[in-house]
Amino acid sequence: MWHAEYRLYLYPVVRDKPISASALKTALQAIEFISEPLESNNADRYKVGEAFLSLICFMGCSPNIESEPQENSPFCYVEITQESVETYFIAGHNVKKINCHHCKEPQSKLAKNLLEANQQSLLTQKCSVCGECIDPSKINWRKSAFTARSWVLIGNIYESEAVPDEKLLSTLKQVSGCEWEYAYVRMK
Ligand SMILES: [Zn+2]
Numbered sequence: 001m002w003h004a005e006y007r008l009y010l011y012p013v014v015r016d017k018p019i020s021a022s023a024l025k026t027a028l029q030a031i032e033f034i035s036e037p038l039e040s041n042n043a044d045r046y047k048v049g050e051a052f053l054s055l056i057c058f059m060g061c062s063p064n065i066e067s068e069p070q071e072n073s074p075f076c077y078v079e080i081t082q083e084s085v086e087t088y089f090i091a092g093h094n095v096k097k098i099n100c101h102h103c104k105e106p107q108s109k110l111a112k113n114l115l116e117a118n119q120q121s122l123l124t125q126k127c128s129v130c131g132e133c134i135d136p137s138k139i140n141w142r143k144s145a146f147t148a149r150s151w152v153l154i155g156n157i158y159e160s161e162a163v164p165d166e167k168l169l170s171t172l173k174q175v176s177g178c179e180w181e182y183a184y185v186r187m188k
Contacts, residue, residue, distance in 0.1 A: 001039060002072055004155030007185045008056075009090060010164060011151040014178045015137040018083035019150040025080055027175045028152070031055065033168060034078045038069055046078045055168040056154065059161060066156070079153040089114040089122055089136055091145035092185035094159055101138040103130035110134060111145060122147070143183045150176075159184040 012019060021044070028034045032051035037043055048067045058065075066075040095111045105127070113125055114136055125134045136147045152172070164182050172180040 002070065002074075003187070004074065004077070004157075005187045006156060006158045006161075007092075007187065008154040008157035008162065008164075009146065009151050009183045009185060010154070010168075010172060010180050011090075011146045011148040011183065012172070012176050012178050013137075013181050015147045016087055016149055017176065017178060018085075019176045021080050021082045021150070023175050024150070024152065024172070027171050028078070028080070031167065031171050033171075034080075038077060044079050044081060046080070048076050048078060052076070055165045056157070056162045057165050059163075063162070074156045076157070077155045079155070081151050081153070083150045085149070086119050087122060087147050087149050089117065089145065089147050090151070090183070090185060091115060091141070092187050094144055094184065094186040096142040096144040098139050098141060100127040100130060100132070100134065101140075102127060102132040105129040107134070107139075110139075114145075141183065143181075144185070146181065146183050157184070159186065 032049035033055045034046035035049045036047055038045045038047050047069060069075055091111055098107055099105060100107050107128060110125060114122060127134055169180050
């Protein structure tokens with residue numbers, strides 16, 4: 001199975017909120033953001049729906065989107081993660097330089113530490129300057145990382161190439177009862 005190197009993630013701003021994956025699926029199918037499941041061995045992955053290009057706004061004038069599933073080459077797909085009991089920190093090689101949310105000093109190793117952290121240490125990392133406990137959801141990652149228990153992944157979207165439309169975000173808000181944000185993650 002091909003996994004996109006460039007990803008756009010949509011996630012609820014309430015870090016530890018579990019959101020029913022089947023409720024997300026129903027709502028996203030209703031607005032035709034997604035259509036049918038793509039693979040029998042990965043029930044979370046969907047083919048993009050008829051309205052995909054109106055719910056994701058591409059910045060360029062003629063986006064070159066492959067929406068048909070390919071064997072081993074890039075195409076757009078959507079994954080809806082099953083709500084997890086654990087909170088995950090999601091980031092990739094494009095993670096931005098960030099600052100402590102207490103003292104505002106730069107935190108050069110924080111993202112690496114969070115990516116390597118287990119569930120306990122995810123929320124107990126300390127600032128290397130002021131020593132205060134870091135809450136990853138309070139850091140301004142500038143759309144390059146997030147912490148969540150549920151999310152929606154859109155495969156094969158380059159960083160800042162496209163943004164979710166208001167209708168997509170408001171649909172997610174209706175399902176979950178909280179606001180949603182987005183982030184770009186590069187896996188390699
Ligand atoms: Zn600090």
